[in-house]
Amino acid sequence: xxxxxxxxxxxxxPEDSFKWQNLEEKVRKTISLYNYKEIRTPIFEETDLFxxxxxxxxxxVQKEMYTFLDQGKRSLTLRPEGTAGVVRxxxxxxxxxxSPLVKLFYFGPMFRQERPQKGRLRxxxxxxxxxxxxxxxxxxxxxxxLSVKICYALGITxxxxxxxxxxxxxxxxxxxxxxxxxxxxxxxxxxxxxxTRFLRNPLRMFDCKKEGCIEQLKDAPVMIDxxxxxxxxxxxxVKQYLDALKIDYFEDKTLVRGLDYYTKTAFELKSxxxxxxxxxxxxxxxxxxxxxxxxxxxxxIGFAAGIERFVLVLKMEEKLDLEEKNLDLFIATLGDEARTxxxxxxxxxxxxxxxxxTDYLNRSLKAQMKEANRQKAKKVLIIGEDEIKKGxxxxxxxxxxEQKEIELEKIRGAF
RNA sequence: GUGGAUGUAGCUCAGUUGGAUAGAGCACCAGGUUGUGGCCCUGGUGGUCGGGGGUUCGAGUCCCCUCAUCCACCCCA
Numbered sequence: 001x002x003x004x005x006x007x008x009x010x011x012x013x014p015e016d017s018f019k020w021q022n023l024e025e026k027v028r029k030t031i032s033l034y035n036y037k038e039i040r041t042p043i044f045e046e047t048d049l050f051x052x053x054x055x056x057x058x059x060x061v062q063k064e065m066y067t068f069l070d071q072g073k074r075s076l077t078l079r080p081e082g083t084a085g086v087v088r089x090x091x092x093x094x095x096x097x098x099s100p101l102v103k104l105f106y107f108g109p110m111f112r113q114e115r116p117q118k119g120r121l122r123x124x125x126x127x128x129x130x131x132x133x134x135x136x137x138x139x140x141x142x143x144x145x146l147s148v149k150i151c152y153a154l155g156i157t158x159x160x161x162x163x164x165x166x167x168x169x170x171x172x173x174x175x176x177x178x179x180x181x182x183x184x185x186x187x188x189x190x191x192x193x194x195x196t197r198f199l200r201n202p203l204r205m206f207d208c209k210k211e212g213c214i215e216q217l218k219d220a221p222v223m224i225d226x227x228x229x230x231x232x233x234x235x236x237x238v239k240q241y242l243d244a245l246k247i248d249y250f251e252d253k254t255l256v257r258g259l260d261y262y263t264k265t266a267f268e269l270k271s272x273x274x275x276x277x278x279x280x281x282x283x284x285x286x287x288x289x290x291x292x293x294x295x296x297x298x299x300x301i302g303f304a305a306g307i308e309r310f311v312l313v314l315k316m317e318e319k320l321d322l323e324e325k326n327l328d329l330f331i332a333t334l335g336d337e338a339r340t341x342x343x344x345x346x347x348x349x350x351x352x353x354x355x356x357x358t359d360y361l362n363r364s365l366k367a368q369m370k371e372a373n374r375q376k377a378k379k380v381l382i383i384g385e386d387e388i389k390k391g392x393x394x395x396x397x398x399x400x401x402e403q404k405e406i407e408l409e410k411i412r413g414a415f
Numbered sequence: 416g417u418g419g420a421u422g423u424a425g426c427u428c429a430g431u432u433g434g435a436u437a438g439a440g441c442a443c444c445a446g447g448u449u450g451u452g453g454c455c456c457u458g459g460u461g462g463u464c465g466g467g468g469g470u471u472c473g474a475g476u477c478c479c480c481u482c483a484u485c486c487a488c489c490c491c492a
Contacts, residue, residue: 007483059490063416081492110492115416117486126492193489204490259491268492279492306492334450365450373452384450398452 008114008122022321023154023310024107027127030153034146036105036129041085043109047075053084053289055260057200064112078111081259082128082304083286084293090132091295101133107307119277119309128283128304132290135299137234140265140285141241143301147269147281148247154310155319159271159280161248164255165235167223168263168287175226176202186216206254222253234264257282261289265301273316274309281305328415329356330372332365334384341383345411354415373398381411 005011012020028038051061066078079085086104089095095102107127116122129146131139144161151159167175179202187198190205194213197204205217227235242249249267257266266284274280283303290298314320329349331342342358349356357375359368365382372380382394382403395414396403406414 004483064490112491114490115488116484117488120491124492128492196489207490276487277491282492304492309492332451364445366448366452367444369452371452377452380452382451386450394451396451401452403451 006122008116010121010123019311019320020307023307023314024127026153027107027150030150031105031127031129031146034103034129034142034149036103036131036146039086039089039104039106040108041082041089041106042079043111044076044078045085045088047077049084049088049293050077050080053087053259053261053293054081058260060112060259064114066111066113080112081110082106082108082126083130083261083289083302086130086302087132087289087293087295087300090130091290091293096133096290096295096298099133101131101139103129103131105129117277118275119306119312121308125307126304127307128302130300130302132300133298135234135287137237137265138241140234140238140301141245141247143283143303144238144242144249144267145245145247147267147283147303147305150305151269151280154314156271156280156310156313156317158273158313158317159269160250162252162255162268162270163239163242163249164252164266165224165227165231165238165264166255166257166262166266166284167227167231171226171228171231172223175221175223178221178226179203182220183216189216203256206256224251224253231264238265257284259286261286261292263287267303269305271309271313273313277309279306280309280313326355327357327372327375327377328354329379329381330368330375330377331356331358331381331383332368332372333358334365334382335388337388338383338385341388341408342381345381345408348412349415352412352415379414381406 047065047067050065054060056062060080065080068076070076086106090102090104105127108125109123110126111123113122114120129143131143144163148161151157166172180198183198183202183205187195190198190213191208191210194205194208194210197208203223205213205220206222208214208217224235239249252268255266255268262284264285264287267282268279269281270278271280272278281303282305283301285299285301287299290296290300311320331346333339333342339358346356346358357377359371361367363371365384369380377398380396380398382396387393387408390405392405392407393411394403395406395411
């Protein structure tokens with residue numbers, strides 16, 4: 001075979017596409033309950049937008065973006081995540097001038113050039129929400145509540161909410177100094193990866209699974225103990241709201257975010273069923289991003305969720321909707337006259353929203369019946385020469401096997 | 416970018432210490448029913464054994480290279 005889907009990309013075939021549709025429908029419905037409105041932004045943007053918002057030093061910008069030059073020699077990039085484009089659109093259309101709090105959601109493909117593995121693809125799909133314009137902890141609670149609610153709406157039960165606060169530009173440097181100071185004598189004991197992390201992204205050391213590193217990090221200062229008054233109070237209030245909403249959470253002092261724009265509240269929904277790429281949904285505050293992209297100082301919070309990962313978990317929990325819309329009627333024909341009649345009937349019935357199908361391969365009646373069965377048609381209408389003469393046709397119920405003659409003009413009434 | 420594993424029919428997989436026209440189940444097509452599906456029976460279509468090179472009288476099987484996929488590292492949805 002000459003052409004194949006690129007490494008890390010997948011075709012969504014008919015046998016699965018309806019499952020995605022069902023999933024999307026439920027997600028949309030739930031998000032709408034929380035009064036978020038859909039926004040659709042382009043899947044490519046100026047490269048600089050992503051570099052600016054995600055952060056020059058992140059892995060995404062450093063090595064994972066699909067970047068190309070267009071005919072005009074401008075550097076463009078397939079979006080690696082959704083927030084940057086949404087905030088760009090928010091600013092471009094002055095949505096903040098029309099309403100102080102803007103609640104948006106999106107669905108769509110994202111692109112990152114990573115090595116694929118379970119739960120990780122190069123073109124993958126996310127949905128996410130962004131609430132832009134408020135610093136209220138109650139808004140954090142709403143966003144978190146929504147993410148949890150979506151899981152329940154889909155029937156997912158095996159997941160855990162991890163919660164943390166990663167501070168702000170006031171308190172983060174203080175912790176960073178303390179942390180580096182604490183670790184600097186221990187660097188020699190760390191694994192090679194952690195030595196690199198120490199220089200590039202020290203907090204990532206908390207993710208290390210090696211026992212030696214975990215031991216060294218045991219008493220390391222964590223961000224949560226260094227929060228400034230504002231961040232500390234914010235975090236306390238978020239927890240109070242979550243308690244009030246009876247949402248269980250696990251305070252994960254080591255939870256870090258990969259994108260530079262995050263501040264204060266950070267959360268993830270994780271599922272053990274996923275293997276090592278266990279994050280279903282990740283989010284948090286990004287109070288600095290809007291200003292960073294040229295807007296006014298505007299606090300915001302959001303999350304993004306991986307649709308493929310949801311599908312994986314749903315498959316494992318066997319909660320995927322298997323209901324396919326199947327055929328209401330298959331019309332089997334014998335002869336040219338019958339086929340013409342069938343064509344007219346079908347056009348008519350489709351007008352009435354009846355899903356119907358007929359044979360386009362000149363097959364035997366037996367083969368047509370097999371086809372009807374394969375497509376799970378509820379009923380089959382058989383039109384042959386005898387039936388045309390009599391002005392009647394045979395209507396067969398495929399479940400019971402019963403069949404009866406029916407006048408051609410009365411067929412519409414049978415549904 | 417690094418490591419490990421796996422590539423045989425549309426799908427899931429057998430294939431012995433290297434041995435003759437490469438198999439099974441499912442799916443597909445046809446017949447058993449001159450105009451009736453599912454179950455059953457019979458038959459059929461379908462494979463450059465991922466690709467290339469090598470060893471050998473002989474390679475799906477052994478060796479080398481390459482490509483692809485999966486899993487893991489890194490990192491993230």
